Amino acid sequence: MIDHKIQKQLIGSCARETTKFVIEELHDECFAILADESSDVYQQEQLALCLRFVNKIGEPVERFLGLAQVADTTSLTLKEAIQTLLMKYQLPISKLRGQGYDSASNMKGHVNGLKKLIMEDSPSAYYVHCLAYQLQLTLVAVAKENIDCKWFFGHLVDLLNVLGMSCKKICMLHVAQAEYMIEALKQGEIEAGQGLNQEMGLARPGDTRWRSHYKTVMHVMSLYPSIMKVLFRLGKESNSAEALGAQTMLEVFKSFLFVFMLHLMNEIFGYTSDxxxxxxxxxxxxxxxxxxxxxxxVQLQVLREDDGWNEFLEKSLLFV
Known part of the structure; x- marks a missing residue:
């Protein structure tokens, strides 16, 4: 059972049974596809394909169909990969009634995009733009128009570059956080219990992923003392460019403006995330x-009023 070949066969069998269930659930009805290109850990291009359809009890469902390795991400190559996957599971393209992709030109292009190529074979496969993708990009674009937000997120990216580029630095952060947790538990500043004080890292936010910016801001706030300790240690190691970068980042990290923007973004993202x-x-x-x-x-308006703003400002000052 621990043999590598046997494990691959077991995984393959599970995949086939799961896909068989999905095809039976579809039951020869019309369907839509959701597709996106990505790359695996070996940086090889691949296409992920999902089916969207209405099941027997009238509920809209989405089911993952499979991954296909592709030589490139041109619209023609992606179309051939989709057709191959559909043919593999005997899903006729004539049953296709919808297609959803992101806003990349190779996907939604009006002349040679994947949307246009699919509609040539199945005119009823209407294209629906990914609205969550579009809305997230709009929010990010609007936020970057604000000088203070642009300054904050620029330094947040610098911080992630300083701390997240090597296993050594990630390990230093985990050790510093463990030391902080032990001391905080001794002082009674935090509670112990199942599911509390879980290990966390610094994930890089993505412009098209919901909650990714909020998650990064929350983790930076939770790891603030540990991050400061690691930046201080990195800055004292040598006179290298890396050490100078850590010293510069430490000065920014300790500034009131950074702490203030950190709390403000955490507050606003908390409301919008809910x-x-x-x-x-x-x-x-x-x-x-x-x-x-x-x-x-109403929550955002309360934050702007005197009572809410004074309370928020006091919390930011105490954090420093």
Whole structure:
């Protein structure tokens, strides 16, 4: 059972059984496809394909169909990969009623994009743009128009470059955080219990992934003392460019402006993240969605008023 070949055969068998269940669930009905290109750990291009359809009890469902290795990400190559996957599971392209991709030109191009090539074979396969992708890009673009936000996220990227480029630095951060947790537990500053004080890292935020910026900001806040300790140690190691970068980052990291923006982004992202999660629930209706939007606007307005702003400012000052 621990033989590598046997394990691959078991995994392959599980995949085939799972896919068989998906095809039976589809039951020769019409379907839509969701596709995106990516690269694996060996930097080889691949295409991920999902099916979207309405099951027997009238519920819209999404099911992962498979991955296909591709030589490149041109629209023609991606179309051939999709057709090969569909033919493999005997899914006729004539049953295709929708297609959803991101906004890359090779995907949604009006002349030679994947959308256009698919519609030549199946005119009923209407294209639907990924709205979550579009909305996230809009929010990021608007935030970068603000000088303070642009300054903050620029230094956040610098921080991730300084601390996340080697296993040595990641290990230093984990050790520093473990030392901080032990001391905090001794002092009674944090509670011990199942599921508490889990190990965390510094994930790089992505412009098209929901919650990624919020997650990065939360982790930086939680790891703040440990990050400061690691930057101090890196800055004292030598006079190399890396040490100078760590010293520069430490000065920025300790500044009130960085701490203030860190807290402000955490507060705002917290409100918008709750709204985003609520709006993406499958049982959400338009009336409740409008109420949730209004509630989020009220929360943001309270933050701008004197009482809410003074409380927030005091919390930022105490953190420093």
């Amino acid at each position: 709204l985003s999660n609520a709006l993406q629930k499958s049982d959400q209706d338009i009336v409740n969605a409008v109420d949730l939007l209004e509630f989020t606007k």
